[in-house]
Amino acid sequence: xxxxxxxxxxxxxxxxxxxxxxxxxxxxxxxxxxxxxxxxxxxxxxxxxxxxxxxxxxxxxxxxxxxxxxxxxxxxxxxxxxxxxxxxxxxxxxxxxxxxxxxxxxxxxxxxxxxxxxxxxxxxxxxxxxxxxxxxxxxxxxxxxxxxxxxxxxxxxxxxxxxxxxxxxxxxxxxxxxxxxxxxxxxxxxxxxxxxxxxxxxxxxxxxxxxxxxxxxxxxxxxxxxxxxxxxxxxxxxxxxxxxxxxxxxxxxxxxxxxxxxxxxxxxxxxxxxxxxxxxxxxxxxxxxxxxxxxxxxxxxxxxxxxxxxxxxxxxxxxxxxxxxxxxxxxxxxxxxxxxxxxxxxxxxxxxxxxxxxxxxxxxxxxxxxxxxxxxxxxxxxxxxxxxxxxxxx
Amino acid sequence: xxxxxxxxxxxxxxxxxxxxxxxxxxxxxxxxxxxxxxxxxxxxxxxxxxxxxxxxxxxxxxxxxxxxxxxxxxxxxxxxxxxxxxxxxxxxxxxxxxxxxxxxxxxxxxxxxxxxxxxxxxxxxxxxxxxxxxxxxxxxxxxxxxxxxxxxxxxxxxxxxxxxxxxxxxxxxxxxxxxxxxxxxxxxxxxxxxxxxxxxxxxxxxxxxx
Numbered sequence: 001x002x003x004x005x006x007x008x009x010x011x012x013x014x015x016x017x018x019x020x021x022x023x024x025x026x027x028x029x030x031x032x033x034x035x036x037x038x039x040x041x042x043x044x045x046x047x048x049x050x051x052x053x054x055x056x057x058x059x060x061x062x063x064x065x066x067x068x069x070x071x072x073x074x075x076x077x078x079x080x081x082x083x084x085x086x087x088x089x090x091x092x093x094x095x096x097x098x099x100x101x102x103x104x105x106x107x108x109x110x111x112x113x114x115x116x117x118x119x120x121x122x123x124x125x126x127x128x129x130x131x132x133x134x135x136x137x138x139x140x141x142x143x144x145x146x147x148x149x150x151x152x153x154x155x156x157x158x159x160x161x162x163x164x165x166x167x168x169x170x171x172x173x174x175x176x177x178x179x180x181x182x183x184x185x186x187x188x189x190x191x192x193x194x195x196x197x198x199x200x201x202x203x204x205x206x207x208x209x210x211x212x213x214x215x216x217x218x219x220x221x222x223x224x225x226x227x228x229x230x231x232x233x234x235x236x237x238x239x240x241x242x243x244x245x246x247x248x249x250x251x252x253x254x255x256x257x258x259x260x261x262x263x264x265x266x267x268x269x270x271x272x273x274x275x276x277x278x279x280x281x282x283x284x285x286x287x288x289x290x291x292x293x294x295x296x297x298x299x300x301x302x303x304x305x306x307x308x309x310x311x312x313x314x315x316x317x318x319x320x321x322x323x324x325x326x327x328x329x330x331x332x333x334x335x336x337x338x339x340x341x342x343x344x345x346x347x348x349x350x351x352x353x354x355x356x357x358x359x360x361x362x363x364x365x366x367x368x369x370x371x372x373x374x375x376x377x378x379x380x381x382x383x384x385x386x387x388x389x390x391x392x393x394x
Numbered sequence: 395x396x397x398x399x400x401x402x403x404x405x406x407x408x409x410x411x412x413x414x415x416x417x418x419x420x421x422x423x424x425x426x427x428x429x430x431x432x433x434x435x436x437x438x439x440x441x442x443x444x445x446x447x448x449x450x451x452x453x454x455x456x457x458x459x460x461x462x463x464x465x466x467x468x469x470x471x472x473x474x475x476x477x478x479x480x481x482x483x484x485x486x487x488x489x490x491x492x493x494x495x496x497x498x499x500x501x502x503x504x505x506x507x508x509x510x511x512x513x514x515x516x517x518x519x520x521x522x523x524x525x526x527x528x529x530x531x532x533x534x535x536x537x538x539x540x541x542x543x544x545x546x547x548x549x550x551x552x553x554x555x556x557x558x559x560x561x562x563x564x565x566x567x568x569x570x571x572x573x574x575x576x577x578x579x580x581x582x583x584x585x586x587x588x589x590x591x592x593x594x595x596x597x598x599x600x601x602x603x604x
Contacts, residue, residue: 330454333422334461359494359525361454371462376569378532380501383455383472384464390501392494392529394558
């Protein structure tokens with residue numbers, strides 16, 4: 001979570017002139033929360049393995065609530081800044097490969113230049129189709145402090161693996177500020193406050209590419225983007241990097257730096273920044289108003305089955321060194337069906353099948369090898385020189 | 395009059411659906427097997443149906459062979475072998491043996507468990523299904539627990555009214571123990587004793603004797 005302030009907000013020597021107008025505040029809030037709309041969040045949408053869903057949609061939605069607290073401290077264009085954000089997200093896997101998320105966030109920013117407090121409510125739907133993941137999100141922003149004003153944004157994102165491309169349109173109730181560092185702005189630091197003097201469209205569109213890479217305990221992410229149209233003229237392209245590492249338990253530390261876009265709704269000006277932050281996850285489900293905690297995930301079993309719906313079962317195989325895992329059974333008419341590698345779960349391959357309750361013969365094949373019984377099942381001769389497993393589902 | 399018409403229509407619809415399902419299955423066989431193999435397999439299916447043996451598993455065995463690229467004669471041989479074992483299992487388990495019981499019993503016969511053992515388990519289960527118990531027994535035998543030791547254990551579990559869920563839990567825990575390096579026979583004894591002693595609420599994780 002990065003929050004920046006800029007000397008550019010000082011429009012007159014020694015005095016701040018609407019340094020972070022309502023649009024500026026919104027830009028900061030959106031930028032802060034935009035980090036969570038990046039690849040980490042998108043990949044994390046499907047990082048959790050599928051679980052049996054509950055019949056009650058509301059219960060299913062409340063089943064997995066998460067709370068994150070993110071304090072940050074840093075420097076941006078010569079100003080120090082401290083920010084604190086809290087994010088509560090609720091998600092539900094009502095259907096296979098589809099996840100709905102509701103997010104409520106609060107943000108407080110304090111720097112020598114300004115003080116701001118804002119909030120956001122967002123609703124997002126994410127869908128996985130094969131190797132691709134897509135997400136659509138609508139968010140409403142509001143804030144208090146100088147210049148706070150409501151804003152509304154729509155984000156469409158799509159990605160594969162840990163790379164995501166997203167497009168966002170943001171509508172602002174108040175006119176955005178113009179970047180005082182804009183080359184067309186006369187006078188540099190002495191230029192008059194453009195707010196309300198040079199208002200332009202109350203909307204901006206942008207595209208941003210984000211990527212995530214994990215190596216060992218560390219997680220590196222980067223983002224780069226640009227604005228379109230007239231808004232693009234006032235905001236140069238940007239790029240930033242972030243490196244995160246776990247400290248202990250639910251505490252991560254991260255450092256970020258690069259350049260930032262201008263986000264009128266939270267007053268973020270284009271410029272360079274360096275930030276140090278912590279990510280705390282103090283609570284999950286059980287401590288949030290009595291919402292039932294999901295059972296902790298067991299270590300991967302070589303072969304596992306669990307019911308998704310009335311007649312739908314997920315079959316999962318742990319084969320970390322495999323490139324291709326296939327399954328054949330009477331419920332596939334003995335046609336080989338490739339399993340999908342579960343995103344975010346190394347070595348887990350799974351697929352959902354419609355299977356009648358009862359006894360079934362099942363065989364798996366790894367990397368085109370011999371058909372054999374799944375581990376853990378009684379293996380019987382198939383009559384063709386190989387073996388099949390006996391699987392009973394009730 | 396109206397009720398009769400409704401019943402007739404309903405019955406016709408059911409028959410149509412059953413025919414369609416059977417036709418679909420036959421179509422899949424016809425697509426996958428050559429004509430010679432198809433005729434031989436269909437003859438076996440007719441024979442099985444006449445003898446009260448479930449045709450579905452036999453049909454699936456033929457599809458399995460086709461899916462695995464087996465030659466026609468091998469497919470016919472495998473289907474016939476399964477039919478004979480299912481027939482023997484049905485005789486041992488009683489005339490009311492379900493298709494799943496026939497299949498599970500056939501698997502045990504293939505492991506070398508005799509029909510007397512099947513009959514013993516049928517008697518211990520009384521009027522309950524023996525499928526889960528047979529699958530559990532197959533699991534033990536396939537992991538090297540002798541039938542002389544595993545059949546009495548499963549019988550005692552059935553007499554203690556162990557449920558399908560109990561047998562599933564039993565199989566899972568024994569598998570975990572074996573993967574952890576414990577001998578299968580000891581793990582089976584410990585887990586089986588726990589189920590017999592505590593019933594459905596399997597709380598203790600007794601360490602099996604080495």
